[in-house]
Amino acid sequence: MPNASTRPKRGRRTRRQPREDPARNELVSRSLESAQQCLFNQDYGTAFVHYLLVLNLAPMLKDFARESFRFTLFKWADELDSVGRIQDLFNCFEQALELFPADEVILNSMGEHLFRMGFRDEAAGHFHKALKLKPDYPEARENFYRVANWLVERWHFLMLNDRRRNEKYQQAIQKAVERGCNTVLDIGTGTGILGMCAKKAGAAEVFACELSKTMYELACEVVTANGMKGGINILHKKSLDMEVPKDIPHRVSLVVTETVDAGLFGEGIIESLIHAWHHLLLPPQISHDIMSLEASKTGRVIPAGATVFGMAVESVEIRRHHRLCVSEVGGLSLGVVGQLHSPVSCTAEADDSMEPYTTERLSRIPGGYTALTEPFRALDIDFNNVKELEGLSSREMQRLHLPVTQEGNLDALAVWFQLHLDQESSLSTGPQEDTCWEQAIYPVQNPDSVALRPGDQLVVEVSCRDAFLRLCSVAVVRDGREVRLDPHQRMDTQQPGTNPNPTATPAPNPTPESELCSALAGLQTHQSPSQDMCVLECSEIALLNNRHYHQSFNRALDTLLTGLAFARENSSSVNPVNSTTTTTPTPTTTTDPADDLLYFLDVSEGFSLLPLMAARHSHVKAYSSVEKSQQQDVLRRLAGANGVHERRLEFWLNQVEDDQAVLKRPSREKLWSAIVLDCVETCGLIRQRLMEKASLASCLLEDGGRVFPERIVLYGMLVESDTLLLESAVQGQEPTLGFNIAPFINQFTVPVHVFLDFSTLDCRHLSESVELFVLDLMKASANYTNREVKVRATSSGRVTAVPFWYQIHLDQEVSVSTLSQDSHWKQAAVVLQPSLEVSAGDWVCLAVQLHKSSISMSARIDNEPAAGDASIAMTTS
Numbered sequence: 001m002p003n004a005s006t007r008p009k010r011g012r013r014t015r016r017q018p019r020e021d022p023a024r025n026e027l028v029s030r031s032l033e034s035a036q037q038c039l040f041n042q043d044y045g046t047a048f049v050h051y052l053l054v055l056n057l058a059p060m061l062k063d064f065a066r067e068s069f070r071f072t073l074f075k076w077a078d079e080l081d082s083v084g085r086i087q088d089l090f091n092c093f094e095q096a097l098e099l100f101p102a103d104e105v106i107l108n109s110m111g112e113h114l115f116r117m118g119f120r121d122e123a124a125g126h127f128h129k130a131l132k133l134k135p136d137y138p139e140a141r142e143n144f145y146r147v148a149n150w151l152v153e154r155w156h157f158l159m160l161n162d163r164r165r166n167e168k169y170q171q172a173i174q175k176a177v178e179r180g181c182n183t184v185l186d187i188g189t190g191t192g193i194l195g196m197c198a199k200k201a202g203a204a205e206v207f208a209c210e211l212s213k214t215m216y217e218l219a220c221e222v223v224t225a226n227g228m229k230g231g232i233n234i235l236h237k238k239s240l241d242m243e244v245p246k247d248i249p250h251r252v253s254l255v256v257t258e259t260v261d262a263g264l265f266g267e268g269i270i271e272s273l274i275h276a277w278h279h280l281l282l283p284p285q286i287s288h289d290i291m292s293l294e295a296s297k298t299g300r301v302i303p304a305g306a307t308v309f310g311m312a313v314e315s316v317e318i319r320r321h322h323r324l325c326v327s328e329v330g331g332l333s334l335g336v337v338g339q340l341h342s343p344v345s346c347t348a349e350a351d352d353s354m355e356p357y358t359t360e361r362l363s364r365i366p367g368g369y370t371a372l373t374e375p376f377r378a379l380d381i382d383f384n385n386v387k388e389l390e391g392l393s394s395r396e397m398q399r400l401h402l403p404v405t406q407e408g409n410l411d412a413l414a415v416w417f418q419l420h421l422d423q424e425s426s427l428s429t430g431p432q433e434d435t436c437w438e439q440a441i442y443p444v445q446n447p448d449s450v451a452l453r454p455g456d457q458l459v460v461e462v463s464c465r466d467a468f469l470r471l472c473s474v475a476v477v478r479d480g481r482e483v484r485l486d487p488h489q490r491m492d493t494q495q496p497g498t499n500p501n502p503t504a505t506p507a508p509n510p511t512p513e514s515e516l517c518s519a520l521a522g523l524q525t526h527q528s529p530s531q532d533m534c535v536l537e538c539s540e541i542a543l544l545n546n547r548h549y550h551q552s553f554n555r556a557l558d559t560l561l562t563g564l565a566f567a568r569e570n571s572s573s574v575n576p577v578n579s580t581t582t583t584t585p586t587p588t589t590t591t592d593p594a595d596d597l598l599y600f601l602d603v604s605e606g607f608s609l610l611p612l613m614a615a616r617h618s619h620v621k622a623y624s625s626v627e628k629s630q631q632q633d634v635l636r637r638l639a640g641a642n643g644v645h646e647r648r649l650e651f652w653l654n655q656v657e658d659d660q661a662v663l664k665r666p667s668r669e670k671l672w673s674a675i676v677l678d679c680v681e682t683c684g685l686i687r688q689r690l691m692e693k694a695s696l697a698s699c700l701l702e703d704g705g706r707v708f709p710e711r712i713v714l715y716g717m718l719v720e721s722d723t724l725l726l727e728s729a730v731q732g733q734e735p736t737l738g739f740n741i742a743p744f745i746n747q748f749t750v751p752v753h754v755f756l757d758f759s760t761l762d763c764r765h766l767s768e769s770v771e772l773f774v775l776d777l778m779k780a781s782a783n784y785t786n787r788e789v790k791v792r793a794t795s796s797g798r799v800t801a802v803p804f805w806y807q808i809h810l811d812q813e814v815s816v817s818t819l820s821q822d823s824h825w826k827q828a829a830v831v832l833q834p835s836l837e838v839s840a841g842d843w844v845c846l847a848v849q850l851h852k853s854s855i856s857m858s859a860r861i862d863n864e865p866a867a868g869d870a871s872i873a874m875t876t877s
Helices: 022-040 044-057 059-082 086-099 104-116 120-133 138-151 154-161 163-178 193-201 213-225 269-279 292-297 316-322 386-390 512-521 538-544 547-572 610-615 629-641 690-698 722-728 742-748
Strands: 183-187 205-209 232-235 254-257 300-302 305-314 339-341 358-360 376-382 398-403 412-420 426-428 439-443 457-463 470-478 481-484 533-535 598-602 620-624 649-651 672-676 701-708 711-716 752-756 770-776 784-792 797-809 815-817 827-838 843-851 854-861 872-876
Touching: 022 044, 022 059, 044 059, 044 086, 059 086, 059 104, 086 104, 104 120, 104 138, 120 138, 120 213, 138 854, 154 163, 154 722, 154 742, 163 193, 163 254, 163 300, 163 426, 183 193, 183 269, 193 205, 193 213, 193 232, 193 254, 213 232, 213 742, 254 269, 269 386, 305 457, 316 439, 316 538, 339 538, 376 386, 376 398, 376 457, 412 470, 439 470, 533 629, 547 598, 547 610, 547 672, 547 701, 547 815, 598 610, 610 620, 610 629, 610 649, 629 649, 690 701, 722 752, 722 797, 722 827, 752 854, 770 784, 770 843, 797 854, 827 854
Parallel strands: 183 205, 183 254, 205 232, 254 300, 339 533, 598 620, 598 672, 620 649, 672 701
Antiparallel strands: 305 376, 305 412, 358 439, 398 457, 412 426, 412 439, 457 470, 470 481, 711 770, 711 797, 752 827, 784 843, 784 872, 797 815, 797 827, 843 854
16 A cells, blocks of 8 residues: 655645635526526426536536436426437437436436337347446346347357357367467457457468457457457458458458358358458468468368258148238138238349248247258359359349159258358358257248149249349249249149139049149239238238137137127116106207227237227227238228228327327327237237236226236246256356457347247156246236246256247236247247256246346255145235
């Protein structure tokens, strides 16, 4: 410690206290009064300016004015947001953070605005800073967990846990460096692992680039921690923007990258490598026989190339997410709906808003899949041939004829690839491989099923328009004749050997020629005009295909609306005219038919048929929250076809000026008979602000009205699953390839795993399912925030996670489950850190907490005697 007895040096003068400035003090005092008066008058913009002046002139007032300043900032930001003044909004937050740089509440609020605007990277940075300042700040923690899934995507953990993949990349890089590639550029460095492999192998110079700010900062931390800060130069930049000598001093002899997705080209590897060959890499080798000493004078890429494979598959799960499979749901005929399809298409008609493919892990897809063809080779690409890369987009479309080997309905083409790291080593992303990769799925969008059988040939067109790999099933060849599968045409959908009309007189056994002629005659190019096409999200199509969901809502709605209408009829006859007291006829009064209407509001996210189902009741006026004009047109067509008068269905958001004020009365004099809330996100989590919305909704109901659903019950189960651990964090005590990466990327570990298919999860069940939590949407005051549940372990093992799902109770009699096979919802799981060892018969105490919409759990063994199968303790909010 410093020597406290040391005298101060002579000559040093004591700093003077600042002289009081009466004029400044007067200005501060008046501005503070003005700010408070403006707050009272709800003039938040002027109040904010006054507070800025006060706190800049008198920083000592920060603690005194902090709460009022926050309130003013947030109110003014909401006003700016509502009128679209986004830049002004962010300017205000930046000014606020100059005054309060360590205010976790302001940081979190700015992060929320950034996230809503789509700036996920920047939003996560603010949430992360807020958590560092206050680790137990629940709002920032919930926000950070939600955004972390986008920021550091789960595949980063899977790849770092994939030892085989890591070792093969390391070996390929080491061989290249040993053969003379001593200057290296790692494009899309992520955690920096490939660049560190090059440096460890002996490369003289290593450069890396990363576009994501979060991953760039993470890579810098990792490289520094591994003692390579001076040996690897990391740039926060897209490789396409890099130049020599501005960003790197000279061209490099080796580019390493893994900027590939499940469809190989989706992360822009083609464009990146073309640019690298022209601007960043040394010229390629002319011959593979050149001596290794000359490798430092030529350029090469790892991976060296790839081969793409595919096969046609049948999968009910893919089908129900990409095309309409039902003709009627909830009592509504869907015959006039037009052509509905998902935003996944690579046909010639697809626009820029469409994705050419989606992804699935076929080995874990619910219901499994059936291969209808043998795997076929779709494309080869050499990443070390710049002319081949440049010519990829202009390649002539390849037309493949694939023999059908298995009978079934064509639902998609599944695609994977083999990545050739060099001449000796490769990685496969195939569905049978133990790999961190998913497969690319090209769904069939035909409105009718396409029945294939052995002997047919499926015609597939392969192209690379816009440097995206595109595969499209275009025709079926049967007995030498080709039947087109255009979206606006229809192929014979009758399964071989079945009679479409069992009551009709059986027809003679058809010959193959007559079957084909029937199929050709059935082509109808006029039934689905383009104006009737409508794009829905995959989850919205799956919801439309869910008959049980709509039947359940139909039952609950019928019970409620019929009961309310009957109650009104009875109430109108309670006070009849007493004819014995007067002989004078009473004048006839006319009543507004609107006075007898029941008002129904559906504020579900996305496309919903529930308002139409309600509007079919003659005494109901229903409001839909569907916003997109195409989807509104679909509902109007369905209304007309199902006998619903156009005045009985309206679109609520067309009448609401402020999106924040969706929940309000239908009119000044009216209340709602029923309000439908969207309570569970597709990913398996409770929707944000659900209980706040439920509390408001219950205040807007007439006597006897109801919020749908009225109650949500959370169920869960103890499981042992290494898969969930691998997808949630870098596992093990050993460094990854000798590098210390886990402590840094595991900062982005989130305890809740979303978009989970519990039915196909690789896990051991260690208990029966148990009720964990109950949310009452009709009685918000009856809810609690914490609950302890004791669960008996039925098997010995290591509890690594608690998967959970919901039973959604529409009323006392009717409910739907998010775990059902036809549900459009996925499940979620809390991953326990650390895991808990249990023996069969142990009682595990689960402490479950719900903060707003964030669910957290902890577990411990508690073998105290329990009453019944489970004991419960709870804390009311």
